[in-house]
Amino acid sequence: MIRIRNLIKTFGSQLIFCDFNCEFADGGKYLIAGESGIGKTTLLRMIVGLERPDQGRIESDEDMTFAMVFQEDRLIDDMSAIENVLLVNPHCSVSLIRQELAKLLPEDQLDKPVNELSGGMKRRTSLVRAMLNDGRIIILDEPFAGLDEENRRKALKYIDEKQQGRIILLCSHEDDELQDYIRIDL
Amino acid sequence: MKRKVLIILGWICLWQILAAVIHNDILMVGPLQVLSALFHMAAEPSFWISVIATMSRIIAGFLLGTLAGVLLAWLAYEHELIRDILQPAMLFLKAVPVVSFIVLILIWAGGVWLGFAISMIVVLPIVYVNVLEGLMNTDRNLLEMAQVFRLAKMTCIRKIYSRSVKPYFISALSLACGMAVKSGIAAEVIGQSRNTIGNGIYMSKVYLAIDQLFAWTFVILLLSWLFEKAVSILLAKAGKHL
Numbered sequence: 001m002i003r004i005r006n007l008i009k010t011f012g013s014q015l016i017f018c019d020f021n022c023e024f025a026d027g028g029k030y031l032i033a034g035e036s037g038i039g040k041t042t043l044l045r046m047i048v049g050l051e052r053p054d055q056g057r058i059e060s061d062e063d064m065t066f067a068m069v070f071q072e073d074r075l076i077d078d079m080s081a082i083e084n085v086l087l088v089n090p091h092c093s094v095s096l097i098r099q100e101l102a103k104l105l106p107e108d109q110l111d112k113p114v115n116e117l118s119g120g121m122k123r124r125t126s127l128v129r130a131m132l133n134d135g136r137i138i139i140l141d142e143p144f145a146g147l148d149e150e151n152r153r154k155a156l157k158y159i160d161e162k163q164q165g166r167i168i169l170l171c172s173h174e175d176d177e178l179q180d181y182i183r184i185d186l
Numbered sequence: 187m188k189r190k191v192l193i194i195l196g197w198i199c200l201w202q203i204l205a206a207v208i209h210n211d212i213l214m215v216g217p218l219q220v221l222s223a224l225f226h227m228a229a230e231p232s233f234w235i236s237v238i239a240t241m242s243r244i245i246a247g248f249l250l251g252t253l254a255g256v257l258l259a260w261l262a263y264e265h266e267l268i269r270d271i272l273q274p275a276m277l278f279l280k281a282v283p284v285v286s287f288i289v290l291i292l293i294w295a296g297g298v299w300l301g302f303a304i305s306m307i308v309v310l311p312i313v314y315v316n317v318l319e320g321l322m323n324t325d326r327n328l329l330e331m332a333q334v335f336r337l338a339k340m341t342c343i344r345k346i347y348s349r350s351v352k353p354y355f356i357s358a359l360s361l362a363c364g365m366a367v368k369s370g371i372a373a374e375v376i377g378q379s380r381n382t383i384g385n386g387i388y389m390s391k392v393y394l395a396i397d398q399l400f401a402w403t404f405v406i407l408l409l410s411w412l413f414e415k416a417v418s419i420l421l422a423k424a425g426k427h428l
Contacts, residue, residue, distance in 0.1 A: 074331040088335040
């Protein structure tokens with residue numbers, strides 16, 4: 001369970017969050033919704049600890065460990081998809097990573113440096129990297145950006161398959177297929 | 187390649203012609219006389235003792251300067267206060283003429299440690315400034331990624347920081363190699379450190395043996411080139427393991 005209490009956050013003179021309260025239950029899937037620039041990414045960044053709220057608390061009963069798909073792919077360009085996933089998941093074997101990546105990417109692309117992959121392939125690589133991680137809270141910031149319909153469907157299925165009782169917080173403009181997510185409107 | 191060899195041969199011929207025209211062994215000697223002097227010098231054990239003594243001190247100073255430069259750069263990167271404290275010290279090391287340090291060390295420690303100390307003093311700020319620049323330019327997005335995924339510090343250093351620092355470090359070392367050799371030997375000349383290349387150059391001035399001066403110069407160029415090559419090979423090998 002994550003509890004957000006009386007959160008206040010400003011950017012310069014602009015008030016982004018004013019006394020914001022919210023709870024995310026274990027095993028829940030949440031869609032953080034709202035128009036562009038309303039503070040979806042800022043909220044996610046505060047939850048993972050990359051930004052500090054001006055006031056308020058973000059707390060949990062247990063240690064909060066995270067895995068994240070960032071708005072940008074944040075992969076190491078000259079490393080392959082397999083190496084990038086292995087970097088943050090050293091507990092996984094190369095063969096397991098190859099098998100998992102092959103669910104979303106063509107197998108012949110897995111050993112190439114990621115800077116030779118398309119934007120969509122990089123996106124799927126960063127999704128596999130996050131979902132294989134043992135973080136208790138999975139943060140997905142626009143995980144379907146640049147994916148066509150078929151790949152989006154596959155990615156969504158992959159997220160469900162790998163959730164394993166963890167909290168998922170997802171920001172996406174594509175919310176048609178996310179009816180089973182609890183919607184949090186900002 | 188062929189053209190380059192021809193150009194070098196052309197310059198050597200010009201040098202020989204110039205020596206023949208001047209026709210004064212105290213003012214100018216030709217390449218053949220330099221080669222002959224080099225063979226004579228190399229036949230003496232003292233030549234090799236000088237080469238080994240000079241290069242071992244310069245390499246030791248270079249290594250220590252590099253190590254100190256990297257460690258201080260890391261500390262400065264991690265702590266803003268240390269960065270602020272070190273900034274004037276590094277500016278001082280860079281701005282003060284090497285000759286002032288040479289005289290100071292000569293007074294404090296004598297000639298034996300001169301090559302070592304000067305080489306270290308020259309290398310340290312070059313490595314420090316470049317490594318710090320590389321660290322400061324590390325991709326913030328990747329560092330945030332590492333923070334969220336709880337990557338170990340050592341993994342971050344090997345996989346994220348090293349990629350950013352590598353080009354800065356390589357250019358720093360290739361610059362520092364030549365500087366360390368030249369400054370170290372210049373210090374030996376001024377300090378007249380015994381059994382060193384610098385002392386050999388000093389003696390060639392005392393005895394007006396310009397053929398030996400040219401021969402020592404050739405030896406320094408060769409050693410400097412070999413040193414730079416060795417460092418770049420080591421860096422390439424180390425880079426593969428990162």
